[in-house]
Amino acid sequence: MPALTNLSRRTELATLSDIDRALINRLQDGFPICEQPYQIVAEELGLDEPDLIERIQQLLDDNVLTRFGPMYHAGQMGGAFSLAAMRIPCERFDEMVKVVNQFPEIAHNYEREHELNMWFVIATETPEGVADVIGQIESATGYRVYNMPKEEEFYVNLRFKA
Amino acid sequence: MSISVLKHKMINGPDRTIDDLDRNIIIATQGGLPLVPKPYEALAKQLNTTADEVMSRMQWMVDFGVIRRIAAVPNHYALGYKKNGMTVWDVPDENISDLGKKVGQLPFVSHCYHRPRYLPEWPYNLFAMVHGKSQDEVDQQIAEIKAVLGEHCKQHSVLFSKRILKKTGLRLKT
Numbered sequence: 001m002p003a004l005t006n007l008s009r010r011t012e013l014a015t016l017s018d019i020d021r022a023l024i025n026r027l028q029d030g031f032p033i034c035e036q037p038y039q040i041v042a043e044e045l046g047l048d049e050p051d052l053i054e055r056i057q058q059l060l061d062d063n064v065l066t067r068f069g070p071m072y073h074a075g076q077m078g079g080a081f082s083l084a085a086m087r088i089p090c091e092r093f094d095e096m097v098k099v100v101n102q103f104p105e106i107a108h109n110y111e112r113e114h115e116l117n118m119w120f121v122i123a124t125e126t127p128e129g130v131a132d133v134i135g136q137i138e139s140a141t142g143y144r145v146y147n148m149p150k151e152e153e154f155y156v157n158l159r160f161k162a
Numbered sequence: 163m164s165i166s167v168l169k170h171k172m173i174n175g176p177d178r179t180i181d182d183l184d185r186n187i188i189i190a191t192q193g194g195l196p197l198v199p200k201p202y203e204a205l206a207k208q209l210n211t212t213a214d215e216v217m218s219r220m221q222w223m224v225d226f227g228v229i230r231r232i233a234a235v236p237n238h239y240a241l242g243y244k245k246n247g248m249t250v251w252d253v254p255d256e257n258i259s260d261l262g263k264k265v266g267q268l269p270f271v272s273h274c275y276h277r278p279r280y281l282p283e284w285p286y287n288l289f290a291m292v293h294g295k296s297q298d299e300v301d302q303q304i305a306e307i308k309a310v311l312g313e314h315c316k317q318h319s320v321l322f323s324k325r326i327l328k329k330t331g332l333r334l335k336t
Contacts, residue, residue: 070191
């Protein structure tokens with residue numbers, strides 16, 4: 001369970017070498033499925049395999065990368081996901097973050113500058129799961145959850161050039 | 163990406179759905195891929211199967227969109243993208259498909275969706291995420307979206323992120 005201490009993820013700019021930048025860009029594009037995939041990527045970048053693995057570990061430790069691995073799509077697994085928002089009074093915000101984040105179905109959660117100040121993605125294994133989790137969050141917090149599932153997806157491609 | 167083709171139709175592949183071994187692979191990798199020279203073999207040992215079995219199942223999950231991709235997710239703040247805005251727009255429902263596609267094509271938009279309104283307090287139905295290294299950059303991006311929407315946009319707002327509260331990705335219950 002991520003503790004609140006993990007919550008203040010680094011927000012300052014990292015100092016990155018050109019190699020790390022190239023590595024971050026490369027790793028966002030997809031990773032091979034083969035016996036020694038790190039070897040393949042290392043060769044592409046002109047590194048050796050142990051160096052590549054160590055660099056990825058370091059970028060994760062430094063919180064430059066938040067994760068590295070398969071990005072699962074709850075909808076294609078037969079489940080569902082949705083974006084939802086809540087309006088939480090400032091003085092209760094941190095307390096309510098803990099309550100909401102406790103749910104393993106909360107995949108991402110952001111504080112945003114708006115009256116609706118908490119925005120999170122719910123990912124569940126079953127289609128009915130989203131409504132169940134919303135009901136549980138509303139009872140646990142006492143605040144309304146605005147469910148905003150997508151009605152149509154126009155574009156998704158989140159990549160950041162390092 | 164092939165997801166749009168699969169959307170609303172096929173859950174999992176054409177000839178099979180997720181079984182226990184797939185589910186165990188998902189649970190074993192949802193925190194990340196092992197950082198060892200032979201990661202699929204390491205998973206296979208952990209799950210009491212073969213590396214070939216793990217690789218073929220993961221390839222199947224990639225092919226059918228269960229895995230969007232195997233990749234790194236950067237902390238965008240660390241890369242200098244400190245202005246991350248969820249731009250939200252109130253446009254007529256009858257035009258939204260057309261407008262959404264145009265906004266989604268802008269190079270700086272990472273996600274673009276039609277989502278429901280909650281009247282009267284939430285009149286916005288078109289969502290587009292933008293990311294920039296400075297306020298000026300993001301202001302410019304917002305102006306470009308506004309120009310694309312033109313007179314169709316009745317009102318809009320931008321919700322900047324203040325803090326990442328959680329970013330774990332999907333987690334199955336074990």
